[in-house]
Amino acid sequence: MSKKPPQAAATGLTIRNSTAEFLIFTASAGENGIEVRYENETIWLTQKLMAELFDVERSVITKHLKNIFRDNELDENSVCANFAQTAADGKTYQTRFYNLDAIISVGYRVNSRRATQFRQWATRVLREFSIKGFVLDRKRLENGSFLGEDYFERLLAEIREIRLSERRFYQKVTDIYATSVDYNKDAPTTREFFAKVQNKLHYAIHGHTAAELIKQRADSRQDHMGLTSWENAPEGKILKTDVTVAKNYLTADELDSLGRIVNAYLDLAEDRAKRKIPMTMEDWAKRLDLFIEFNDRDILDNPGKISAQLAKDHAFSEFEKYRIIQDRLFESDFDKEVKALATAAEQVDDLAELQRIAEASKGRKKGGRYD
Structure with a gap:
């Protein structure tokens, strides 16, 4: 199954995964690009896309793939994989893809110049992935192809x-x-x-x-x-x-x-x-x-x-x-409380002493007046 970009939660943020699922191969300015899949550290194309890439009929691609597998040039199970793909009718189908080894092998049989261009491009892309961990298709990024409306x-x-x-x-x-x-x-x-x-x-x-x-x-x-x-x-x-x-x-x-x-x-x-x-x-x-x-x-x-x-x-x-x-x-809160209580106690003692002195003084005054 193909990897899906993480979707935003209701209150979250959509972040595009760094390993871009699709990249665009364009050999020269002005030509239509070929949408290429990146998965499991290699490049993948369907037979239909290979036909577009090398400008031949799909039947030609099918014939060469059969010959490649028949001659044991490549192991079919090692270079093929099924990925879910959404078709024009909106439905999802399991589609057979072929990796870079198969693409290059076919290319050298039908259009060696184009195969060389594609191999050079793919090598650069894979190198970027291995060094940086990601590749971005700037053209598609700039026109918002990767981003949702909100x-x-x-x-x-x-x-x-x-x-x-x-x-x-x-x-x-x-x-x-x-x-x-x-x-x-x-x-x-x-x-x-x-x-x-x-x-x-x-x-x-x-x-x-x-x-x-x-x-x-x-x-x-x-x-x-x-x-x-x-x-x-x-x-x-x-x-x-x-x-x-x-x-x-x-x-x-x-x-x-x-x-x-x-x-x-x-x-x-x-x-x-x-x-x-x-x-x-x-x-x-x-x-x-x-x-x-x-x-x-x-x-x-x-x-x-x-x-x-x-x-x-x-x-x-x-x-x-x-x-x-x-x-x-350091004085902890407990230390401060104890200190405060001690201070308060001292103040109470001082107040009691003052009251005692005042009472004694008052008595002396009374004694002086009545004697």
Whole structure:
């Protein structure tokens, strides 16, 4: 059975799977394209499409395929597969397709020049899939062939929800990336983007990667160990989990700058959706660098000088030193309540003493008046 593009849930977003089901082969400008199926890491065509591709009658294709299988040039079971296909009458039928090996074998028998053109095109397409994890037919993407009528309305709603969410800044950027029309969480492009986005944003703001920032600012001798925010701030204790979050060390100005870059990224996403311009994974990956550059910030072009593990080890080491100081200075809610009660008790004792003194003074005055 063929793979279907994921359909949108009632409140969700339709995202086109990165392994495009159909691509268009066009050898030269102006000619009609041949719709080619991509499935199971190869290219597939029906006999009818092969006839169109090589400009011969279908009977010619049938004859050559029979000869190829009869001569054991190819194993029929290895190069054929049935896929569900919707016909002009709207009904779905099981249709026999032939893979690239069969297509090329037929091509060299009937039209070697055309077969060579197709082989070169198919080789390029398959190479793109193996390297990037996806191939997009730009022509069909631009005219909306892959997108439903309400795709952009749902996309706008998704972007606005991302803007309002409480997720971290860099997570909002990855959420926008995930709205790409060709989004695939397993694509190499995605893995690279997710791995670099946090460091790119940090570097743009203060010139350090996240790991470098933690190594530089995690200091047990500083107030709050150098942190400007933590999970239980401002009154609660700093926890071990707080000290390895780079954002927790940013100043107010740095947080403001980071917020402005991310908001501009969100503004672009919303504007593109309103103008019904689809964005791919590569588009969003490139746009991040363009935004950073547009804001006159430096673009990170190296993995940094400090590893994530080294930064983590340093932060934990400083935390163990700071924990002693924190425990000595920290007042829990219970401690505060006990202190408040003690203060209140002292005030009661003081009040009782004042009343006793006042009564004694009053007695002395009375005694003086009647004596």
